[in-house]
Amino acid sequence: MRNYTLAASVLALATGLSATSAMAAGKLNLYCSAQEDWCQLMARSFEEATGIDVDMTRKSSGETFAQIKAEEVNPKGDVWWGGTGDPHLQAAEEDLTEPYVSAMRDQLHDWAIKQATSAGDKTIGIYSGALGFGYNTKLLADNNLPAPTCWEDLTKPEFKGHVQMANPNSSGTAYTTLATMVQLFGEEKGFDYMKRLHANINQYTKSGSAPIKAAGTGETTVGIVFMHDSVAQTVAGFPVVTVAPCEGTGYEIGSMSIIKGARNMDEAKQFYDWALSAEAQNLALQVNAFQVASNKAATSSDKAPNMDLIKLIDYDFKLYGSSDERKRLLEKWDNEVSTLPQ
Structure with a gap:
């Protein structure tokens, strides 16, 4: 004992x-x-x-x-x-x-x-980090597509089903994309752009970096992401080219x-x-x-x-990071963009 x-x-x-x-x-x-x-x-x-x-x-x-x-x-x-x-x-x-x-x-x-x-x-x-997109060079060639250099290129009919981005409700990257288009083109034209882009989207992912990973592995041709995520795919050995859009872009x-x-x-x-x-x-x-x-x-x-070589907009972090504006834009995207046919 x-x-x-x-x-x-x-x-x-x-x-x-x-x-x-x-x-x-x-x-x-x-x-x-x-x-x-x-x-x-x-x-x-x-x-x-x-x-x-x-x-x-x-x-x-x-x-x-x-x-x-x-x-x-x-x-x-x-x-x-x-x-x-x-x-x-x-x-x-x-x-x-x-x-x-x-x-x-x-x-x-x-x-x-x-x-x-x-x-x-x-x-x-x-x-x-700056927003942009990357594309898979092999898929681009296989589908006889021109190399995109601008945001507008991604809305062209030939890119239908070839573009992927995240859902702005779950992804900060995708919300930055939405807020960028509103600031770059104005709200009316910015939402018009998102609608035309929607017609070419093959999937809205949950994660912001998922689209460029999919482009790297050949699951999609173009992924809209922060440019550093696209560069990471290239460094990892995937056939991905990173693009800073010609019109200008937002950043995080x-x-x-x-x-x-x-x-x-x-x-x-x-x-x-x-x-x-x-x-x-x-x-x-x-x-x-x-x-x-x-x-x-x-x-x-x-x-x-190199951020100094990228045409950056004067991103209004205070406005687009505000609770009311973020909720308003996401609700508008849900109602006017995500519900459209593809």
């Missing part, structure tokens, strides 16, 4: 020490809206750097926003990292995220800080936010600061993520699209 009691005591002590150690290390629930391998690398690298246990969930920007909204009364996540800035701005406006001013702030580009100040410091820019400021009511607030702030460092942002190069990093000291790949 005495041996049993001693063994039980040792087990209880070991269990207690393990629990104390786990409690000291802490934990973090990370919602990630970047590419899967980048999300995994960020989570595991932060664990190695801090000893904090990370539970990572990867979903597209629109899906993550919807989840945070659904969990508003009982938040499950601590930090939302990555994905287009518009839904991050909407989350800030709807008081779903927490203001935080990082000590790393002075190391960032002005556009990243501007994203933060426009949202009362409830989000911040972590990377930037990928963002990061701390979720309001986060259960692990100290760990969330630790991750926030770490993710803004040049060392953490340089991890992108290991997974062929070719966005422009927000830390001035971060290394840029020579394969990344």
Whole structure:
């Protein structure tokens, strides 16, 4: 009996020490809206750097926003990292995220800080990338199609069934596409463009990067995506050419936010600061993520699209990231575009 009691005591002590150690290390629930391998690398690298246990969930920007909204009364996540800035701005406006001013702030580009100040410091820019499209050169040749260089080219009759993009309700990339057309052409002509494009779409995907992956593997000819995602397919060895549309285009400021009511607030702030460092942002190069990093000291790949050479519109992040405008445009797209025959 005495041996049993001693063994039980040792087990209880070991269990207690393990629990104390786990409690000291802490934990973090990370919602990630970047590419899967980048999300995994960020989570595991932060664990190695801090000893904090990370539970990572990867979903597209629109899906993550919807989840945070659904969990508003009982938040499950601590930090939302990555994905287009518009839904991050909407989350800030709807008081779903927490203001935080990082000590790393002075190391960032002005556009990243501007994203933060426009949202009362409830989000911040972590990377930037221009919208465009990519096409599969083999499928283009097999179907005797001319190389598209402009947005208008994708609406031509010969491209019917050859174009793929994501659904703007679930994808931040696709919402950026919708908001870009409205700003580039005006709302009436912008929606007219989306209707004509709809006639050529073969599938609306859930994820923003899925269309260019499909183009890479030969499932579709053209994928509308952020240009860095298209470049990644080329680097991976697929026959994909990246296009900066001739009319001009919009761009994203990928963002990061701390979720309001986060259960692990100290760990969330630790991750926030770490993710803004040049060392953490340089991890992108290991997974062929070719966005422009927000830390001035971060290394840029020579394969990344040169933002200075792309005709960018003056994207109104504050307006198109607002809750009312985003809801209005998505509802209008649902009613006037997605319901049309193809």
